Amino acid sequence: MINFNVGPSKVYPAIKDFLQESYDKGILGLPHRSQEFMDMVKKTIFLLKQKLQIPPQYTIVFASSATECWEMIAQSLVTSKSYHILNGAFGEKWYQYTHYLHRKSEKYLFEINESLDTERIQTFFTFAERRSGKAELEDKALICFTQNETSNGTQVPIEVIRKVQENFPKQLIAVDATSSMAGIEFAWRSADIWYASVQKCFGLPAGLALMILSEKAIARIHEIGEHKHYNSLLKTCEQMQKFQTTHTPNVLGIYLLMRVMETSENIKEIDKKTQARAVSWYRFFEKNPYFRPLIHNEKVRSSTVIALQGKPEQIGTIKEKAKQAGFRLGNGYDKWKENTFRIANFPAISETEIQQLQDFFLKIEL
Numbered sequence: 210m211i212n213f214n215v216g217p218s219k220v221y222p223a224i225k226d227f228l229q230e231s232y233d234k235g236i237l238g239l240p241h242r243s244q245e246f247m248d249m250v251k252k253t254i255f256l257l258k259q260k261l262q263i264p265p266q267y268t269i270v271f272a273s274s275a276t277e278c279w280e281m282i283a284q285s286l287v288t289s290k291s292y293h294i295l296n297g298a299f300g301e302k303w304y305q306y307t308h309y310l311h312r313k314s315e316k317y318l319f320e321i322n323e324s325l326d327t328e329r330i331q332t333f334f335t336f337a338e339r340r341s342g343k344a345e346l347e348d349k350a351l352i353c354f355t356q357n358e359t360s361n362g363t364q365v366p367i368e369v370i371r372k373v374q375e376n377f378p379k380q381l382i383a384v385d386a387t388s389s390m391a392g393i394e395f396a397w398r399s400a401d402i403w404y405a406s407v408q409k410c411f412g413l414p415a416g417l418a419l420m421i422l423s424e425k426a427i428a429r430i431h432e433i434g435e436h437k438h439y440n441s442l443l444k445t446c447e448q449m450q451k452f453q454t455t456h457t458p459n460v461l462g463i464y465l466l467m468r469v470m471e472t473s474e475n476i477k478e479i480d481k482k483t484q485a486r487a488v489s490w491y492r493f494f495e496k497n498p499y500f501r502p503l504i505h506n507e508k509v510r511s512s513t514v515i516a517l518q519g520k521p522e523q524i525g526t527i528k529e530k531a532k533q534a535g536f537r538l539g540n541g542y543d544k545w546k547e548n549t550f551r552i553a554n555f556p557a558i559s560e561t562e563i564q565q566l567q568d569f570f571l572k573i574e575l
């Protein structure tokens with residue numbers, strides 16, 4: 210089965226050997242307070258910074274999932290307000306989890322084909338300011354973006370996030386990059402908190418996530434000083450200074466991440482490939498008689514998750530036929546469950562596999 214699902218997704222074929230190797234080297238029972246473990250974490254962090262071009266001053270910590278990151282951020286980085294700018298199901302869930310803990314968190318919705326611009330965001334915030342009776346956003350407010358909205362195949366261009374940062378230099382910006390990190394290049398300095406789980410663009414099995422924090426985010430974590438949870442960011446960051454974790458982590462996941470990073474290309478090369486493949490996927494479906502890209506606005510189309518729209522009966526049939534032909538497609542999600550399906554454009558998928566799936570779509574009659 211060739212996996213085009215958008216998560217969990219195709220893992221790099223080398224994972225098979227890395228798994229065997231981890232068993233042979235005794236990684237599976239490696240104590241998480243041992244020197245070997247700390248050396249492995251140190252190397253993993255070094256490789257992530259090198260291959261993904263993360264500024265050396267940023268701190269990288271581990272979590273178990275992006276969902277856990279939502280909660281960690283709400284616990285350790287939000288004091289009372291966060292503003293969630295969103296257009297789909299994952300942004301909504303992040304808002305929800307934060308709202309359970311902070312009743313004053315707010316969300317702003319934009320349309321899936323809308324080019325989000327800084328003026329629009331300024332309008333959102335002006336409403337928020339009026340409602341709170343304050344002239345400007347609280348310095349400690351957290352501004353939240355879902356860079357790649359996996360549910361509908363849209364993305365917020367990094368340029369937009371960078372401009373928001375220019376306009377709101379005091380506030381921290383947090384970015385859910387779960388389905389784009391390690392697939393496209395980021396200007397890391399344009400936000401303070403970035404996170405992703407590894408079962409999407411990293412081409413790894415699920416059960417591990419990364420959070421990447423600026424110096425300003427670290428300072429805020431210390432200022433807030435939240436330490437009531439095992440996964441408090443204060444404790445997590447303290448442990449990470451020794452290349453350790455607060456609890457027994459996914460040691461195998463970290464090992465696999467280290468090995469994949471060791472063998473992977475630089476993000477600049479990966480980004481070029483992802484962008485070129487995305488262009489070719491969109492071009493391909495613009496000519497398809499049954500399915501069209503859900504997103505018409507080219508500027509906000511995701512580079513890593515291609516959402517295709519069609520008639521619900523044909524969506525059902527195509528998924529079934531694809532399965533019989535050996536392809537796993539991604540289901541539609543949430544509001545778009547019935548009338549879309551999704552195709553992952555993740556780096557672990559090979560050129561030949563893309564060709565095979567395109568051939569399948571060219572031959573199919575519905």
Ligand SMILES: *Cc1c(COP(=O)(O)O)cnc(C)c1O
Binds near residue numbers: 216274359385418
């Ligand atoms: C997949 C996904 C998540 C959830 O990831 P988990 O690892 O299952 O917690 C969150 N946000 C986005 C944008 C995603 O694509």
